[in-house]
Amino acid sequence: MIQISNHMPTKELQALDAAHHMHPFTAGNELAEKGVRVITRANGVTLTDSEGNEILDAMAGLWCVNIGYGREELAEVAARQMRELPYYNTFFQTTHVPAIALANRLAELAPGDLNHVFFAGSGSEANDTNMRMVRTYWAQKGKPEKQIIISRKNAYHGSTMGGASLGGMTPMHAQGGLPIPGIHHIDQPNWWAEGGDMSPEEFGLARARALEEAILELGEDKVAAFIAEPVQGAGGVIVPPETYWPEIQRICDKYEILLIADEVICGFGRTGQWFGSQTMGIRPHIMTIAKGLSSGYAPIGGSIVCDEVAEVIGACEFNHGYTYSGHPVAAAVALENLRILDEEKIVETCGAETAPYLKQKWEALADHPLVGEARIVGMMGSIALTPDKASRARFASDPGTIGLICRERCFANNLVMRHVGDRMIISPPLVISKSEIDALIERASRALDECLAQATKDGLMVAAS
Numbered sequence: 001m002i003q004i005s006n007h008m009p010t011k012e013l014q015a016l017d018a019a020h021h022m023h024p025f026t027a028g029n030e031l032a033e034k035g036v037r038v039i040t041r042a043n044g045v046t047l048t049d050s051e052g053n054e055i056l057d058a059m060a061g062l063w064c065v066n067i068g069y070g071r072e073e074l075a076e077v078a079a080r081q082m083r084e085l086p087y088y089n090t091f092f093q094t095t096h097v098p099a100i101a102l103a104n105r106l107a108e109l110a111p112g113d114l115n116h117v118f119f120a121g122s123g124s125e126a127n128d129t130n131m132r133m134v135r136t137y138w139a140q141k142g143k144p145e146k147q148i149i150i151s152r153k154n155a156y157h158g159s160t161m162g163g164a165s166l167g168g169m170t171p172m173h174a175q176g177g178l179p180i181p182g183i184h185h186i187d188q189p190n191w192w193a194e195g196g197d198m199s200p201e202e203f204g205l206a207r208a209r210a211l212e213e214a215i216l217e218l219g220e221d222k223v224a225a226f227i228a229e230p231v232q233g234a235g236g237v238i239v240p241p242e243t244y245w246p247e248i249q250r251i252c253d254k255y256e257i258l259l260i261a262d263e264v265i266c267g268f269g270r271t272g273q274w275f276g277s278q279t280m281g282i283r284p285h286i287m288t289i290a291k292g293l294s295s296g297y298a299p300i301g302g303s304i305v306c307d308e309v310a311e312v313i314g315a316c317e318f319n320h321g322y323t324y325s326g327h328p329v330a331a332a333v334a335l336e337n338l339r340i341l342d343e344e345k346i347v348e349t350c351g352a353e354t355a356p357y358l359k360q361k362w363e364a365l366a367d368h369p370l371v372g373e374a375r376i377v378g379m380m381g382s383i384a385l386t387p388d389k390a391s392r393a394r395f396a397s398d399p400g401t402i403g404l405i406c407r408e409r410c411f412a413n414n415l416v417m418r419h420v421g422d423r424m425i426i427s428p429p430l431v432i433s434k435s436e437i438d439a440l441i442e443r444a445s446r447a448l449d450e451c452l453a454q455a456t457k458d459g460l461m462v463a464a465s
């Protein structure tokens, strides 16, 4: 057996990776040809790759490393917990201290009467739990017909059969026989791309009322729940118009529909408050959590459930659970992460100081000739690339062509920024400092300049007809 380590030449690591490692959301053969980037270590907001490049991670990994990389305390807690109790389950009338402590802490942090936690290993698993839980809830209440879950096009709720079906990603639905039955997708509140001649406010109301129309069409007695991200993340950081969420809340209140807020990205400070539901002023019955819960240091997710739903579910045996539900090491790491977020006032500082600073600089990117709108909430932002701002035009080239060029120019400038089609998105660690924000903006601007130059040279600055 070969000893594989950080000290091997990049080329060898790339070849070994290509030989045996299948990557998520990746055209494997194409990547093998090109050579994967090997990340060797990270600290704060900075990644180091096997070539020694230092890269500003404006995505916090996959939206998750909220407290930044390299926190020793989390490593210490994990080691201590592994020595004391590395594993035990919570299935058969047993529990352990990390699960008790984390559930209690989450009940304190979560708004309203969201007081009960069902643990999972990831956000996808938690959304699978939610699907089964809301349907079981209505069955227990004597309304077994209430089964349909309404979700949104271009939403992301995970990659399991349930999660990907709840999600509204067409390329995902095109593979593996999705979506599974019982899920209905309505249009998203993406004003820039779909708002036409409406003002953002009118459009926000119209897209919220699509929920009411769907409920009336499907039948109130058939609909179990509506699920949505407070701010769509993987869909391109789509910040809804201000009129959207109040109208959604009104509709959920009026009809007997459970509201599930998928807080996997928005939770734990991302929007400048502890939960996106607080930023958007909504009162969900269930919140999906993962990612920032442990800042990505350990895989853990869960559902935070309101008193009423927990009471009804508690009255039956809920035949559902994961081997790693409430895993003691992951729970201990999450608890320590929450302690740091709280005691170091990371969420407060982000909300009051660094996020407003970033907002000002980010929104100024809209002056760039390649940028249409620039939107940001807390520490999640996006810019729409366009060949013509005035008409909010799309490019004539295949969606993502310009976005990919821009992402490559970001990488070349030691910045990780992701593209969703021709939208560029950021979600940096919440601990990013003002000088690091300056560096982020400076590198992003340079990447935009270079992208514009290349797109112009290649004759790509053409609007779709």
Ligand SMILES: *Cc1c(COP(=O)(O)O)cnc(C)c1O
Pocket (backbone or CB within 6 Å): 121, 122, 123, 124, 125, 127, 156, 157, 158, 159, 229, 233, 234, 262, 263, 264, 265, 290, 291, 301
């Ligand atoms: C990432 C994500 C998920 C899925 O979480 P995993 O841990 O990858 O399974 C679900 N919902 C949202 C909003 C996400 O961003």
